[in-house]
Amino acid sequence: MLTLTREDVRLGCRAADWRAALEQAAAALVEAGRVSAEYREGLLAREAQSSTYLGHGIAIPHGTPESRRHVRSTGVRVLQFPEGIAWHDGSRVNLLVTIAAQSDEHLDILRQLTHVLERDGVGETLAGATSADEVIAALSRAPVSARCDAGTLCLGVPARDRLELALAAAARLRQAGCVDSSFVASVVGQLPLPLGLGLWLVYGTSGVQAPALALATPEQRFRDDVGEVSGVFCLAAQGDAHRALLMRLDGLLARGDGDRLAELPAEQILARLSGESAQAETARVRLLNAHGLHARPAKELVQVARAQAVQVRVRLLEGNGEAVSAASLTKVLGLGARRGQTLVFSAEGEGAAQAVSALAEAVRGGLGEPVTPLQETREESAARVARVVPAEPVAAPVADEPLTAVPAAPGLSIAPAYVLRLPELHYAERADDSAKERERLQRALDGARQQLETLVQRTVGGEVAQILSIHTEMLGDPELRDAAFEAIGEGASAEAGWWRAIDAAARTQEALADRLLAERAADLRDVGRRVLGLLCGVEMPMPPEQPYILVADDLGPSDVARLDTAKVRGLVTARGGATSHSAILARALGIAAVVGAGERVLALTTGVELIVDGESGRVVAAPSPARRQRTEKRIDEQEVLRRAAHARRHEEARTRDGHRVEICANLGNTAHAADAVERGAEGVGLLRTEFVFMAHPEAPDLATQISEYGEAFDALAGRPLVARTLDVGGDKPLAYWPMPQEDNPFLGVRGIRLTLMRPEVLETQLRALLTAAGTRPVRIMFPMVKDIEEFRAGKAIFDRVQAEVKAADVQLGVMIEVPSCALLAPTLAKEADFFSIGTNDLTQYTLAIDRGHPQLSAQSDALHPSVLRLIQLTVDAAHAEGRWVGVCGELGSDPHAIPVLVGLGVDELSVSSRRVPLVKAAVRELTLPRARELAELALRQPTAAAVREALEVV
Missing domain, CATH: 3.30.1340.10 (HPr-like)
Structure with a gap:
């Protein structure tokens, strides 16, 4: 919003002509110290290019991009000319809003002023104002924007009742941040008003934060005791700002476009509500x-x-x-x-x-300005040609010289490189027979679905199956298919229409997340390439029969899932982060992997020998005989250790001097609890319950959840289960629980914040966990808690449910993922039963680095001393109150970190099932005094790199 002070406004100005007025405006900016005198020429140059007159007597003079060098600080000066000035384009100007902007801040000011101009009589008000406060009030009024967008639609609700649809629409407005709970309460029990054509309306005014219109439609039209039901609108009314929404709704009904509204995809519904008729x-x-x-x-x-x-x-x-x-x-x-x-x-x-x-x-054509195309993405290039060739050839890594990358999956391997180069996919942009092209695309979609279903059946890792299932859901997305069919109807070929739909969806995903959801967009393009390959009749190149290390620009999840683990010894990618889906799957499949190694690895020759160290994040091409011998010795030693660790996997993890550390397993699928126990896990230290929700097309009911959680409790046979309540939002949206647009979803509505907005969902989940546990030990923790207030809000729901269920062995804890939570651990420890530290998110938020960022993720190291100090604060606070602390992030399985965590006093480490025996073995090699020495050594270091170097030396 435009911020003005009285010093920014000058009243009662006079000028002979527009040039003289502009001179006064420039002088005002110079006097305020905003610009140097040369900026005046920039104001004149801008007017020579195009008039800055907006309308209603307002002009907004501002300099050209070249004149920005004369701006000392961004600011605004408002000059009122009550008698008016004849502007050079023939308009009459009474107010100059003169802007000095160092970049593009003037665009935001301009957008606000356009909302100001929409108010009747604003020109007369500004021309006749007698005080600076009147001008400021007129210009600074925040515009109220009425919402009716994809975030306010709730389509395909499994409902057979108008009241249920009304409540779903109201809840959607609450999720979108347009209303609060009092609005939802006002809608409960309200009889929907008939609009005709099977459409109904409920509305309210209490608890409205922003005017908005929601629509809830059923899976299928139905008839109740009153009439046909194809959808219920819910209007959040506020002042006059919602009238535009009513006009849009009235126009829809008047045109008769509401008859089949429930059968349309979201994009076409919004088009109808915007005023576009079916004939437009x-x-x-x-x-x-x-x-x-x-x-x-x-x-x-x-x-x-x-x-x-x-x-x-x-x-x-x-x-x-x-x-x-x-x-x-x-x-x-x-x-x-x-x-x-x-x-x-x-x-x-x-x-x-x-x-x-x-x-x-x-x-x-640019509307009078030179324009350049949006930069083509690598994924787009991969669909048309194998890859974008750099302007200058990139040199391959030097022989026997370690290349640093991002550790993605632990392991050490030596094998020849197989450099994957994507095939060229050529296709025509246009086609004459739209019906034939639609048939081709449908066949390719069906074929791709069959391929994915086959891959899901072959995979054994829970994460693999889950992510590939998501890909299958993407293939069935009707909006993707309809967008492609629409492009084909406009003359595009099946290939061009499909890729246009994929690219548009991926770009939207990237834009909404401000690059934080790039991995989700990569999944979309991975699905898109699969279908495109079928359309073009092109298959991926076949890897060699002998063992190899796969080198690629980047890999999609389905690419990793296809790998023959009997042949693939390691993965190296030029791009990607340690938390990308491909990295997660590599860990699940037990393949050593490094990512983000840079484009130099793509210049390697297939067949050159590589060493991949997935723990240190290093790649060595053409190693010397001495280095190769050392590496082979390390591999042999690791194999001996692995076998010894496996043999003792069911024994407790105790240091040499008897200090006990529990080693548990992280699970994303309850079906894998038995495998975790077989590998030696002493319990489940993190059950990611969101995968139960992601595996269903709608929110799982109480019975479904009890059955899912019960499977894990049965397999654990009395061992404790630590379950994280639903953690969606951010990078894990639910298809049936769409979220409003957020510039920074990782800093937005997710974790406990999200479930507190849907208390009925949290209550059902808590009831299911407590019921499934019965007399068996269950530990429940809330994710993304920032302070005691959020914990208490969740605990109130927990206490109410537990009073009814009366589970026998229950603890309620907090995940330490937000720095504020670690800093406030002393207050939380007085009320929470335990802490579990999620080092992945804690590191991301502490270092302000997106852990999936392609350039920065290598610096997102949980061994950073700042993260270790937060862990120390957490442990000290917990132990002071007699509470226990676990670590469930990736740091718990890092060989360098294990002694540090033990030395800091962490009571439990929860790691992937595959790592349980090795982590137990690492603990058995320690003594508690030595672990404490190493922890102190780590805390004294200035950087994560220094920590790792210090620990390697000792």
């Missing part, structure tokens, strides 16, 4: 202007729209769903369209197709 001609185009749809290109667009024979409307595909007149400058500016977003033009009547085509072409 539409055109989509991606905006390529560097600074988005700001004043100059918007003015060009408006001029093209006004020249058309029919009225054209435009909406932002990624926006709130409102379509506005393309002939209104203020409305077009108000869209706030940015580079890379998609504009949707619509029109009806004779000449509509030509009109929307003309506007789309104008946008493609």
